[in-house]
Amino acid sequence: MHTASIESLIETFESLPGIGRKSAERIAFHILEHMTPEETRSMTDKILETKSKICLCESCQNLTDSSPCKICSSLKRDRTTICVVESPKDVSAIENTNEYNGLYHVLHGALSPMDGVSPDDLKINELLLRLTDGTVKEIIMATNPTVSGTATAVYISKLLAPFDVSVTRIAHGIPIGSDLEYADKITLIKAIEGRQEMK
Amino acid sequence: MHTASIESLIETFESLPGIGRKSAERIAFHILEHMTPEETRSMTDKILETKSKICLCESCQNLTDSSPCKICSSLKRDRTTICVVESPKDVSAIENTNEYNGLYHVLHGALSPMDGVSPDDLKINELLLRLTDGTVKEIIMATNPTVSGTATAVYISKLLAPFDVSVTRIAHGIPIGSDLEYADKITLIKAIEGRQEMK
Numbered sequence: 583m584h585t586a587s588i589e590s591l592i593e594t595f596e597s598l599p600g601i602g603r604k605s606a607e608r609i610a611f612h613i614l615e616h617m618t619p620e621e622t623r624s625m626t627d628k629i630l631e632t633k634s635k636i637c638l639c640e641s642c643q644n645l646t647d648s649s650p651c652k653i654c655s656s657l658k659r660d661r662t663t664i665c666v667v668e669s670p671k672d673v674s675a676i677e678n679t680n681e682y683n684g685l686y687h688v689l690h691g692a693l694s695p696m697d698g699v700s701p702d703d704l705k706i707n708e709l710l711l712r713l714t715d716g717t718v719k720e721i722i723m724a725t726n727p728t729v730s731g732t733a734t735a736v737y738i739s740k741l742l743a744p745f746d747v748s749v750t751r752i753a754h755g756i757p758i759g760s761d762l763e764y765a766d767k768i769t770l771i772k773a774i775e776g777r778q779e780m781k
Numbered sequence: 782m783h784t785a786s787i788e789s790l791i792e793t794f795e796s797l798p799g800i801g802r803k804s805a806e807r808i809a810f811h812i813l814e815h816m817t818p819e820e821t822r823s824m825t826d827k828i829l830e831t832k833s834k835i836c837l838c839e840s841c842q843n844l845t846d847s848s849p850c851k852i853c854s855s856l857k858r859d860r861t862t863i864c865v866v867e868s869p870k871d872v873s874a875i876e877n878t879n880e881y882n883g884l885y886h887v888l889h890g891a892l893s894p895m896d897g898v899s900p901d902d903l904k905i906n907e908l909l910l911r912l913t914d915g916t917v918k919e920i921i922m923a924t925n926p927t928v929s930g931t932a933t934a935v936y937i938s939k940l941l942a943p944f945d946v947s948v949t950r951i952a953h954g955i956p957i958g959s960d961l962e963y964a965d966k967i968t969l970i971k972a973i974e975g976r977q978e979m980k
Contacts (some may be wrong), residue, residue, distance in 0.1 A: 583874055584941050585955050591922065594824055598891040599811045600804045611870055613828065614835050614844050615889065622832045625793055627826035632790040633821045636813050647786050671810055674783055712901065759845045 586612065641712065643688045643705040643776045645670045653677075653686060660684045662719040666709065666738065668726055676724070684722075687712065692730040693737055699730075706738060713745045727772075736765050787813065840911065842887045842904040844869045852876075852885060859883045861918040864907065865937065867925055867933045868892050875923070883921075886911065891929040892936055898929075904936060922950045926971075 584592065588610060595606035613622055638644070639651035642664075647651070653659060653673075663684030667673055689704040713717065720724050721742060725731035739749045755773035756765050763774070783791065789808060794805035812821055837843070838850035841863075847850070852858060852872075862883030864871055872885050888903040911917060920941060924930035938948045954972035955964050964972070 585835070585844070585846050585851075587831050587834055588844060591827060594827045598808050600807045605799045606842075607870060608799045611868065613832060615869065617832075619832060620953050622828060626828050627788060627824050628793045629821060633812060633816075633818060634811075635786055636784070645787060645810075647784050652784075662819070669810065670814065671806060674806075770923075771825050776810075 629770075638688075643684060643690065643708055644673050644688045645688075658683070661717050663722065664709070664712065664718055664720075665722040665724050666735075666748070667724045668731060668734070673722065684720075689734065692725055692728070692734040694730040701737065704734070706741065709738070710741065710745075713742075713747060716746070718747055721747050721749045722752060723749060727754045837887075841885045842889065843872050843885060844887075857882070860916050862921065863908070863911065863917055863919075864921040865931070865934075866923045867930060871923065881958050883919075888924070888933065889935055891924055891927070891933040893929040893932075900936065903933070905940065908937070909940065909944075912941075912946060915945070916947055920946050920948045922948060926953045 588622055589617045591610045591613075592603075594608045595601050595609045596603060598606075601609070602728075613625075635647050636645050637647075637649055639646045639654055641654040642651060644653070660683050664687050665676065665682060665684055666687045666689060668691060669690055670688055671690060676682050676686075687705070687709045689706065689709075691699050691704050693699055693701065693704070708723075721738075723735035723739060725735045735751055739751075742749050753776055754769065756762060756769065757777055762770070766776070790812075791802075791809045792803045794800050794808045795802060797805075800808070812824075816824075817928055834846050835844050836846075836848055838845045838853055839848045840853040841850060843850055843852070851852060859882045863886050864875065865886045865888060866875070867890060868887055869887055872887060875881050875885075886904070886908045888902050888905065888908075890898050892898055892900065892903070908920075921936075922934035922938060924933045934950055938950075941948050952975055953968065954975055955961060955968065961969070
């Protein structure tokens with residue numbers, strides 16, 4: 583039983599992803615009890631400022647504050663390879679490995695007819711446009727190993743057939759450091775199917 | 782490796798209580814990828830509007846949008862009993878039981894010399910002021926059963942000695958529906974100490 587306006591603030595936070603009722607209450611009361619009006623204003627300013635500054639890179643469709651983004655405009659990146667991912671978070675995850683030096687393409691989702699996500703909702707045409715000048719030689723499909731991520735990879739690989747590029751899929755298998763015993767059945771099947779010769 | 786402005790937005794969310802790095806990233810990307818500028822503006826407006834509207838009740842010090850608050854100004858509440866709690870969330874928790882019909886007093890914290898919280902930082906004087914007209918007969922100390930909550934209850938109960946009020950402490954013991962076997966030692970000791978005659 584909160585005052586209506588507090589309840590409404592709690593519901594605002596509850597609508598954010600990964601925030602349940604308890605967390606939303608905790609955040610709302612933190613702002614109301616412990617933050618000064620100035621701190622609150624500076625937080626909302628930061629949200630609005632970032633939201634207005636960030637746009638999509640005209641090339642890879644990743645979130646950026648200048649288009650083309652740093653990766654697309656870098657002279658040090660290998661322009662012959664594009665790694666296709668579902669979301670900007672995936673780009674960050676791969677960049678954090680410091681191992682991949684090609685370009686990216688962010689689809690902003692995965693095909694999911696149940697949720698009303700059709701090919702037109704994804705940045706697929708933008709990907710095809712990047713292949714017209716013949717620079718790109720390999721497309722790595724790094725969508726998630728879920729039903730929708732796999733469907734998206736298969737769908738795009740068929741669209742890519744007319745182009746002179748090789749299309750690869752990231753490997754699925756037992757995560758490093760984990761135990762065979764705890765792997766689920768499908769991962770184990772994929773790991774056996776994807777076995778490679780030891781050198 | 783995020784763009785500096787995205788990183789800064791993530792850190793803003795990470796500074797909220799209960800929000801870790803992953804949740805902060807998820808919220809930031811949700812706003813940047815999936816919310817429209819209008820939705821973002823309406824969220825920040827809601828935060829600022831609620832922050833400016835909510836104040837402390839002049840009597841019980843709970844968060845409210847009108848002072849005195851609904852509970853303090855209700856004619857149906859028992860004005861002879863005040864339940865003292867640490868935070869507004871505790872008021873909500875007790876109100877949700879629909880069992881307590883007295884008034885509240887929110888301290889906004891608990892004594893904790895290690896964290897620099899002294900009696901002056903709590904709404905203790907405001908509590909004493911409420912006792913001057915002699916209406917209040919019982920003070921229920923419902924601060925948390927932690928070191929600082931208990932210290933606060935003891936400290937206040939000593940301050941209340943000169944007043945003609947009885948001071949009680951909420952019971953501590955085994956939670957209903959839980960199992961003796963899983964109770965921690967201190968709770969078990971409190972449960973045995975606080976045993977009551979069966980009627």
